[in-house]
Amino acid sequence: MNQELPLIFEIASPGRIAYSLPECDVPDVPMESLIPADLLRGEPAALPEVYEVDVIRHYTALSKRNFGVDNGFYPLGSCTMKYNPKINEDVARYPGFAKIHPYQPEESVQGALELMFRLQEDLKGITGMDAVSLQPAAGAHGEWTGLMMIRAYHESRGECRTKVIVPDSSHGTNPASASVAGFRTVTIPSTPSGLVDLEALQAAVGADTAALMLTNPNTLGLFETQIAEIADIVHGAGGLLYYDGANSNAIMGITRPGDMGFDVVHLNLHKTMSTPHGGGGPGAGPVGVKNLLIPFLPEPRIVQTETGGYAISAGYNRRGEDGGSSIGRVKAFYGNFGILVRAYAYIRSLGPEGLRQVSENAVLNANYMMHRLAPYYEMPYPGPCKHEFVMSGSGLGEYGIRTLDVAKRLLDFGYHPPTIYFPLNVPECMMIEPTETESKQTLDGFIDVMIAIAEEARTNPDILLTAPHNTLVTRLDETGAARKPVLNCTCG
Secondary structure: OOOOOOOOOOOOOOOOOOOOOOOOOOOOOOHHHOOOHHHOOOOOOOOOOOOHHHHHHHHHHHHOOOOOOOOOOOOEOOOOOOOOOHHHHHHHOOHHHHOOOOOOOHHHOHHHHHHHHHHHHHHHHHHOOOEEEOOOOOHHHHHHHHHHHHHHHHHHOOOOOOEEEEEOOOOOHHHHHHHHOOOEEEEEOEOOOOOEOHHHHHHHOOOOEEEEEEOOOOOOOOOOOOHHHHHHHHHHOOOEEEEEEOOHHHOOOOOOHHHHOOOEEEEOHHHHOOOOOOOOOOOOOOEEEOHHHHHHOOOOOEEEOOOOOEEEOOOOOEEOOOOEOEOOOOOOOOOOHHHHHHHHHHHHHHHHHHHHHHHHHHHHHHHHHHHHHOOOOEOOOOOOOOOOEEEEOHHHHHHOOOHHHHHHHHHHOOOOOOEEOOOOOOOOEEEEOOOOOOOHHHHHHHHHHHHHHHHHHHHOHHHHHOOOOOOOOOOOOHHHHHHOOOOOOOOO
8 A cells, every 4th residue: 555645845944955056157147137127026935945965855756646558558549658668768869959049040050950851751641641840839739730621622722611520539639629720620520330421421421511520440450441431522512521540550551641642641650650658748740731731831842952961941931921831839849859850760760560570569569458347347339449449438337337447446456557547438438558568468468357347346346346455546426526625735
């Protein structure tokens, strides 16, 4: 059982100091001469007074309470929580990458610019697109960027298209991004087999259709086998196809969004290209487009010069200012550079054959796990699946057990639970994505625990209903925490 950890304020004592600065070697300047008096504190901040060793031990202990892919299996569906090779971390810390600054002259950062240009070219090849921008800072940011280009494209043609179609199994960010970009979303149902309903799609498209947002394989882990027909329906109505790249880990080197008929795609480099993510960042969401959308790409862009060097394209081709068509800059400076370096190292270390093997192994792991768990949990779409699969805890309802109880019980065994209650069209849903970086031994360990939990639900349901038992806190009032959060601490 973990022991309660005191607050750092509780171990503080007046007079303790954790640092010692060297004597100031420049003239002392009164603070009042630098900052307006009304913005200065009347008294020092009430910070804890502790020794350096206490600071280190306190925050090291806190860090051990975090769950990450480096210390356990993380089967979070639709998130691709794969292990991050440490060689990529080393490369990102090379002084030539880590210690440069966006304001440096271009001639002094040619290596960084070359890396970004080459990464653009690699992503073009992987996705089947004609051009790529590395500016967007995250997946949802990439979604919004792609939708803004779609909006600009339709407006350039004098068309007022206000509707974005999303399947009921779409990612939650899809309708949100469409709304922020100024569109109205229309949800269409899936068929009983979990794929896009072509009749519903045909009925939904029209002169007001701007785009269909889709990922393939979809959020149920199923490949949309009728993607060519889907593309024909949307294009026939004058709309464009947007590819949500969250599930790209299933298709690298096997098929490409550009070959499926998609016009724009974003990639989650922090998922597919194995760079750290979670907790709000970091991330990167490059956007690739077909030729018809190139004029609307964010600017500036990374280009190769006539002399063979590299540059950030000067000036703007911004809409509404100089008669241009670019949607303009979408991020200060240029993307999350450290993540771009890691992604480039990942792609180059694996090569085309390695990327394909990544996807093949991810698909193999998911199907293996689904097959072994099928006798114990309901499988609404029995497969074969791609990189992830959904199953349901509905069958445990006769024992008074819900999917939430299974997730809480997993914590007692040291596993991060899978995604639960999403997608919304599967009752008591559990969405599991094992990724390719896990061994059969790790998969079997998780599977055995899931089987044991299913047996507990039948023979001893109370142990699930009161779980977790081995964590610092037991079951929380999650609704109360969401609706009435405590966001500050008053220490006396």
